[in-house]
Amino acid sequence: LTEVGIGIVGLGNVGTGTLDILVENARQIEEKLGFPLRVKAICARTFDKKQLPELPASVVRTTEWKEVVAHPEVDIVVEVIGGIGVAAHLIEAALRAGKSVVTANKELIAARGAQLWSVANRAGVNLAMEASVAGGIPIHAVLREGIAGDRVIGLYGILNGTSNFILTEIEKSNSAFEAVLAEAQRLGYAEADPTADVDGLDARSKLCILAALAFGEKLTPTDIYSEGIRRILPVDFRYAHQLKHTIRLLCSAQQTPDGLLLSVRPSLIPQSTILANVSGAYNAIWVKGAYGEDTFYYGRGAGPRPTGVAVVSDLMRVAREIRFGSPERVSPFAHDRLGEYRPLPITRYQSAYYLRFRVEDKPGIIAALAGILAKHKISLDAVLQLPLENWRDLPFVITTEPATEEAIRSAVSEMTGSDFLTEPPLAMPMERGF
Numbered sequence: 377l378t379e380v381g382i383g384i385v386g387l388g389n390v391g392t393g394t395l396d397i398l399v400e401n402a403r404q405i406e407e408k409l410g411f412p413l414r415v416k417a418i419c420a421r422t423f424d425k426k427q428l429p430e431l432p433a434s435v436v437r438t439t440e441w442k443e444v445v446a447h448p449e450v451d452i453v454v455e456v457i458g459g460i461g462v463a464a465h466l467i468e469a470a471l472r473a474g475k476s477v478v479t480a481n482k483e484l485i486a487a488r489g490a491q492l493w494s495v496a497n498r499a500g501v502n503l504a505m506e507a508s509v510a511g512g513i514p515i516h517a518v519l520r521e522g523i524a525g526d527r528v529i530g531l532y533g534i535l536n537g538t539s540n541f542i543l544t545e546i547e548k549s550n551s552a553f554e555a556v557l558a559e560a561q562r563l564g565y566a567e568a569d570p571t572a573d574v575d576g577l578d579a580r581s582k583l584c585i586l587a588a589l590a591f592g593e594k595l596t597p598t599d600i601y602s603e604g605i606r607r608i609l610p611v612d613f614r615y616a617h618q619l620k621h622t623i624r625l626l627c628s629a630q631q632t633p634d635g636l637l638l639s640v641r642p643s644l645i646p647q648s649t650i651l652a653n654v655s656g657a658y659n660a661i662w663v664k665g666a667y668g669e670d671t672f673y674y675g676r677g678a679g680p681r682p683t684g685v686a687v688v689s690d691l692m693r694v695a696r697e698i699r700f701g702s703p704e705r706v707s708p709f710a711h712d713r714l715g716e717y718r719p720l721p722i723t724r725y726q727s728a729y730y731l732r733f734r735v736e737d738k739p740g741i742i743a744a745l746a747g748i749l750a751k752h753k754i755s756l757d758a759v760l761q762l763p764l765e766n767w768r769d770l771p772f773v774i775t776t777e778p779a780t781e782e783a784i785r786s787a788v789s790e791m792t793g794s795d796f797l798t799e800p801p802l803a804m805p806m807e808r809g810f
């Protein structure tokens with residue numbers, strides 16, 4: 377069987393990881409496929425200082441992505457530049473030129489995946505995107521093939537390695553968020569601009585893609601309530617541990633009779649659950665099916681090689697289709713046909729809550745806060761207070777019985793006016809639905 381030609385646009389983390397694997401593991405890939413994958417063209421903005429594996433002189437090296445798309449021997453184009461501008465143009469151009477595309481671009485797929493898929497369908501080619509969520513975990517394959525026969529009722533994930541690394545470092549070392557972030561940046565776990573990671577936006581794009589695949593819904597990132605991890609203090613972990621919980625940036629998609637509840641937010645999760653043991657830069661996804669019940673997937677969420685494996689495995693699947701043919705392809709964004717579960721406002725969410733207050737100590741504080749909770753028909757579960765270290769900054773916690781997010785928000789906004797608070801209360805759900 378003849379080779380399938382590959383063009384790679386983007387030679388950063390993922391592009392070089394992909395190229396390394398295609399070169400180093402070429403023999404095994406060929407054995408598994410029955411034919412070779414051959415790199416025909418590579419593209420970046422510059423080639424200086426790039427450590428690339430040795431490639432035949434015939435491989436085109438260019439700074440113009442259009443040359444990769446137009447190369448007659450390129451059958452599949454890999455888009456690993458990121459962002460939504462040039463990447464969208466290049467993917468559309470490749471699809472329209474009848475070339476399948478493999479991408480790692482969560483931001484673009486979350487925002488425009490359904491539309492790009494219709495371009496791919498019209499052109500009769502494939503758009504593979506395994507690497508866009510949880511780098512090394514083959515979760516797309518799981519949702520589209522492995523458990524496709526099930527009906528997903530809930531999906532929970534830890535989908536941002538940087539936030540998870542920072543949270544587990546705060547937990548381990550009892551250091552403040554800013555210090556841990558600076559260390560994560562030094563070690564290369566966090567980018568110079570950490571906004572997308574620590575404010576939950578990257579995780580939101582990933583949850584948007586997974587929830588669309590799992591529930592067959594038309595979703596956009598703005599359907600998902602999201603909150604980052606900047607406000608988490610070391611003391612929150614001490615209180616969480618007292619409650620036999622830990623704190624993670626939890627991505628959650630739950631089916632209810634009325635629709636989908638979708639959120640990305642720091643949450644308390646019981647220490648006894650498997651998700652609580654996901655530490656450092658690892659990712660995990662827990663899927664609950666109506667028939668197959670629980671399945672759990674764990675692995676590296678990012679990094680050149682784990683993500684490179686996802687790209688190369690997509691390349692192999694698409695190349696196999698090119699060589700052996702495939703049945704009519706159906707977009708994984710199946711909302712036109714399903715449309716069962718519309719996203720609901722997060723105010724409908726119901727959970728026990730952890731409320732952390734920072735106050736200047738004076739008498740009557742607990743009574744005042746309990747009075748506000750009672751007014752909003754929220755039952756108090758427990759009050760926790762670690763020994764006093766500084767009476768001007770006393771963090772303590774109230775946990776509540778299950779209440780709606782709406783009630784909690786109204787209570788928190790009323791509390792925020794209290795003169796004894798040194799900052800607005802921090803509210804986190806205590807997840808018990810696992």
Ligand SMILES: NC(=O)c1ccc[n+]([C@@H]2O[C@H](COP(=O)([O-])OP(=O)(O)OC[C@H]3O[C@@H](n4cnc5c(N)ncnc54)[C@H](OP(=O)(O)O)[C@@H]3O)[C@@H](O)[C@H]2O)c1
Nearest residue numbers: 386387388389390420421422456457458480481678679683
């Ligand atoms: N990093 C991960 O572990 C990871 C994991 C999963 C998914 N992803 C996704 O994978 C994609 C790539 O991420 P990355 O970390 O590899 O990014 P990166 O290290 O910043 O690399 C981006 C590459 O794209 C090239 N590039 C940018 N604009 C270009 C243009 N207009 N024309 C040609 N080349 C261009 C850059 O060229 P220069 O080198 O010359 O600047 C660079 O080689 C993103 O969508 C990201 O979200 C990343």
